[in-house]
Amino acid sequence: MIWWQYIIPQHSLSKLMFRFARLENIWLKNKFTHWFVKSYQVNLSEAVREKVEDYQHFNDFFTRALKPEARKIGSANIVCPVDGTVSQSGEISHATIFQAKNHYYTVSALLGGDYRADQFESGYFSTIYLSPKDYHRIHMPFDGKLVSMDYIPGDLFSVNKATAEGVDNLFARNERVVCYFQTQFGLCAFVLVGAIFVGSMQTVWEGQINPPYQKKVQNFDYTNQNIELKKGEEMGRFNMGSTIVMLMPNQESKLNLSAGQIVRMGESLI
Structure with missing residues (x-):
């Protein structure tokens, strides 16, 4: 059932979660985080700080x-940018991307009508969902030089499997941040998609992008700056979990990904 997502105040609830997630009350923070770790079976042994008590909020x-x-970090030319589950992955056909059963959306809609959508008339896409238990930093799948970034306002529907199968144009209607990189494969785009309670995204070069929530598209031009990231370096992070959509032009090797596949950051994709 997803009807309730159409009537709830998505941004207001996300603002409340944003504030709650930064409360520094020790008892509340520890109690809630311990519950979260147990409920979602988070593997804290992988973390630099293994104790809940060592986190500020x-x-x-x-x-x-x-x-x-x-x-x-794998030796292949392309590695996975995040931990998560592959929602869909495949070819971009006639500038259209497969969302879920009987649901498609256009590259132009996803990129907010940006003129560079024409460069992805064909190519490859991968949509990866980050669940609550996953590691939530996003890393570069290959070397790239940052060209520009767009913040595109929108809704904050959930991005889980049920919602993807029930809401038209889900990833093209939710709030998102689009990062364009020039790479050895040509121009590539990484789309960080927001969701309910996930209305905050940040990048290593700009810091927190949202909130505040804007009503207009914001453009950031980096062509005169020498911002280069190597394969495996951190690109950004979700403050709460969500989804990333990766767009690439045509290339010789297809990405080795399939719907439902569990992936980890750094593993080889070709």
Whole structure:
């Protein structure tokens, strides 16, 4: 049942969660985080800080860093950018992306009508969902030079499987941040999609993008800055979990991903 998502105050609830996740009341923070770890079976042994008590607040725990040995960066040209579950992955056909059964959306809609959508008339996409238990930092799947970034306002529907199968244009209607990189494969786009209680995203070069929530598209141009990230380096993070959509132009090797597949950051994709 997803009807309730149409009537609840999505942004107001997300603002409340944003504030709650940053409360520094020790008792409340520890109690809630212990409950979260147990309920979602979070593997804290992978984290740099293994004790709940060592985190300043819940969001500090949620965006936790992992030990270097917890994720090895593969030798392939393309590695997985996040921990998560593959929602869908495949070819971009006639500038259209498969969302879920009987649901499709256009590249242009996903990118907010940006003129660069034409460069993804064909190519490959991968949509990866980050569940509450997952590691929530996003890393570069290959070397890239940052070209620009767009913040696109929108809804904050859930992005789980049931919602993806029931809400038209889900990833193209939710609030999102689009990062464009020039790479060895050509221009690539990484779309960080927000969701209910997940209305906050940040990047390593700009910091927190939202909130505040804006009503207009915001454009950030980095063509005159030399911002380059290597494969495996952190690109950004979700303050609470969500979904990333990766767009790539045509290439010789297809991404080795299939719907429902569990993936880990750093593993080889080709």
